Amino acid sequence: MKSFGYVAARDSRHAIALLAEHGATAKILAGGTDLLVELKDTQRPPGVVVDISRAQDLKGISLTEVGLRIGALATHGEIMRSAVIRDLCPALVEAAHSIGAVQTRNLGTIGGNLMTCVPSMDSGPALIALEAQVTVAGPDGQRRMPLSDLFVGPRRTSLVGGELLVEIVIPKPNLGKPAAFQKFGLRKGQALALVNVAASLWLDRDRTAFVAPRIALGAVAPTVIRAPRAEAFLDGRAVTPEAMDEAGRIAATEAKPISDFRASADYRRDLIAVLVKRTLATAYERATATSKERVS
């Protein structure tokens, strides 16, 4: 690795001060699973690496008055082991489990995964399907926005210089919303997604129709995207295998996949249709399983 300066931030305030001090020459280090690979490869290293991995206030997973708070530094491993996430947001556990392998999941953070802003990120779809919000801190204080507003393009977020991703929040009304995540890669372990999909849904009072379905697609557009036409098609419609099939076909027309050495655009469109159907079916199973528990 080419040499660079290094400074460890005590907490998020200290990190923001350090980012302000070092400006554009600074690079943030969280879990390091992407940054270190990048630093080993580059001929132009950053002036200083601001290590936030010890900032306690960016860690932890907890229920708050606004919803489920996931600190930006929560690792994929911590998300998989979190009892509250397993209970309320199993789709996030599925997404975390699909990332890398044990060793990288113990280092890599959810905030780091989102901030890479690669289209194939596995943390994005399930969070988007649950309409997650993010908190961003900078020299002028904090702001909250929908996660979807963080994504601008491949490797481009809406954060401006000196800002830091602090936390991800699943809003309280969506806690326990039945949802599922599925990824299709070339192997089960250590593979990037050819396509990844998450779906969430409520059922109406009779438990026969979709209410507020949300479908998120990864690796098939410049950023993780929603499939609003497929969602609108399902909203209020009776739950049938045919409806889920059709939603998959519609979602496939809403993506803009590319062909590359991993898969062709046509193959990716086929995968979207299949994965949308499957995630809807799993989310529906979860919705009915929950209702049984509530009755008994």
Added chain:
Amino acid sequence: MTDVTITVNGSVRSASVPPETTLLKLLRDYFQLTGTKLGCDVGDCGACTVIVDGMAVNACLMLAAQADGRQVLTIEGLATKDRLHPLQKVFEESGALQCGFCGPGMLLSAKALLDDNPDPSSHDIRDALAGNLCRCTGYSKVVEAVQDAARIMRKPQTEEARQLEMHGQRHGR
């Protein structure tokens, strides 16, 4: 330079290193603990797996500075003076390793798994070892060896010793 102090295999060790030094380089080049292997150096192969504060991680993807103040277990700390760890003994006797390059990482990933889950299914084992590439064995013997070691480690201490003995005889040692 950055001052780093870590507890490796129970001993407190310090070094002053350039900031770009990885934990892997610290262990191998500064502490001469060369059992931890340098393979791909980008977190894919798992040859550099060590256990930091109880968690299996890729030592190539951590800066030494990030390990400051933490507990690190490397392959050199797995056996005691008197005897091999049951995982090491079973791996050795059953030929779960061939060239052995992936061994230190495999064993530490397996140890982290068994510390957390003493009775893993073969699926659990494959999941836990997905980040450890082996180009010799085809993995079947590795998975069986972890299962055998888990079975032996679940027995009380005296029984564990007896089972290890029997395992050795079965494999002609």
